[in-house]
Amino acid sequence: MKLHQPHARNDGTPLNADWFDAAEVNLSAAERRAATIGTRRTVKKQWQAAWLVKAIQCIDLTTLTGDDTPGRVERLCAKARHPLRDDLVEALGLTGRRLTTGAVCVYPSMVRTAVKALDGSGIPVASVATGFPAGLTPFEQRLAEIRYAVAEGAQEIDIVITRAHVLTGNWQALYDETRRMREACGEAHMKAILATGELKTLTNVYRASMVTMMAGSDFIKTSTGMEGVNATLPVSLVMVRAIRDYLALSGLRVGFKPAGGIRAAKDALTWLFLMKEELGRDWLEPELFRFGASGLLTDIERQIEHFVTGRYSSADRHGMA
Numbered sequence: 449m450k451l452h453q454p455h456a457r458n459d460g461t462p463l464n465a466d467w468f469d470a471a472e473v474n475l476s477a478a479e480r481r482a483a484t485i486g487t488r489r490t491v492k493k494q495w496q497a498a499w500l501v502k503a504i505q506c507i508d509l510t511t512l513t514g515d516d517t518p519g520r521v522e523r524l525c526a527k528a529r530h531p532l533r534d535d536l537v538e539a540l541g542l543t544g545r546r547l548t549t550g551a552v553c554v555y556p557s558m559v560r561t562a563v564k565a566l567d568g569s570g571i572p573v574a575s576v577a578t579g580f581p582a583g584l585t586p587f588e589q590r591l592a593e594i595r596y597a598v599a600e601g602a603q604e605i606d607i608v609i610t611r612a613h614v615l616t617g618n619w620q621a622l623y624d625e626t627r628r629m630r631e632a633c634g635e636a637h638m639k640a641i642l643a644t645g646e647l648k649t650l651t652n653v654y655r656a657s658m659v660t661m662m663a664g665s666d667f668i669k670t671s672t673g674m675e676g677v678n679a680t681l682p683v684s685l686v687m688v689r690a691i692r693d694y695l696a697l698s699g700l701r702v703g704f705k706p707a708g709g710i711r712a713a714k715d716a717l718t719w720l721f722l723m724k725e726e727l728g729r730d731w732l733e734p735e736l737f738r739f740g741a742s743g744l745l746t747d748i749e750r751q752i753e754h755f756v757t758g759r760y761s762s763a764d765r766h767g768m769a
C-alpha cells in the first residue's frame with residue numbers, strides 16, 4: 449500500500465490561446481464514449497475488492513454542510529484513518545498495512561479540528577475556499593480565505609472559479625484569477641473546481657480546464673456538489689482529455705477529482721476504469737486522482753463486506769457481480 453506522497457506541484461505555463469481556442473467538443477460523441485466505459489470493462493470478482501480498496505485510497509472524505517460541528521469532523525477523521533472495519537481489513541489480508549482515505553475535505557473553519565484529529569496519520573486536510581460554492585465574494589476576501597485555511601494547516605485548497613469568466617469567454621481574467629489563487633496557496637496544492645454543471649457547454653469545460661491548468665492548478669475538479677448537475681462521465685471524459693492534452697503540450701501532470709453525487713461503489717469503479725484507459729496507471733493513485741465524496745465510502749464498505757462474506761446479492765443489485 450503506497451503512502452501518500454504529494455506529487456510535484458504544477459507551476460503552470462503562460463496563457464496560450466492556441467492550446468484551447470480551436471477546441472470544439474461534441475456532446476453526443478462524449479456521451480457515446482462515456483456510456484461504454486462501464487460496460488466494456490469487466491473485473492473478475494476476486495479483483496473487485498482490490499479495486500474498491502484502491503477507490504478508498506483516492507477518496508477525499510468530505511463534509512461540507514451548514515450543520516457541520518467539530519464532533520462530526522472528528523468522526524469523519526476517525527473514519528478516514530480507519531475506513532474499513534477490522535474484520536474486513538483482516539479478511540482482505542491487509543492487517544498491518546496502511547489503509548486510509550486520500551484526504552479529508554472540510555470548510556476553512558473546520559481545518560484546525562481536522563488537522564488535530566489527523567495528527568500523525570499522514571492524511572492531508574483539504575479545505576474548500578474562495579467563497580465556496582458560488583465564488584462570488586469580493587476577490588480579496590477569497591484570497592484571504594485561502595491564506596486563512598493554509599495558516600490553519602490545510603495542505604490542499606479546493607478553490608472555485610468565477611463561472612462568469614467562462615460564460616463570457618474572458619480567459620485572461622480566468623487565468624489571472626486562478627494564478628493569484630495559486631500564489632495565495634503557497635506550498636499547499638490547489639484543486640480548481642470548475643462547477644461544470646454551470647458552464648453550459650462541454651467546449652467551455654475543455655477550455656476552462658486548459659486555462660486553469662495553465663494557471664497552475666494541481667488538480668481540476670468537476671463540481672462543488674452543490675450545482676444542479678455535478679460529476680458526470682461525459683464531463684469527466686472531457687476534463688481528463690484536457691489533462692492528457694495539457695501533458696502532451698507542457699509535459700506537466702495534473703490530477704483529476706470528480707465530485708458531487710458519487711455514492712455507489714459501482715460508479716467509483718467506472719471512474720477508475722476511465723482514468724486507467726485515458727491517462728494510465730499513474731492516475732490511479734491519490735497523488736493524481738481523488739473522488740470528492742461524502743457518502744461513497746459507506747457503499748464501498750458495504751460491497752466489500754459482501755465480497756468477503758460471499759454474499760453477492762447487494763453487489764448483484766448494483767451490477768457489480
Ligand SMILES: O=C[C@H](O)COP(=O)(O)O
Nearest residue numbers: 672673708709740741742
Ligand atoms: O467536494 C465534494 C462534494 O461536495 C461532495 O459531494 P457529495 O456530498 O454529493 O458526495
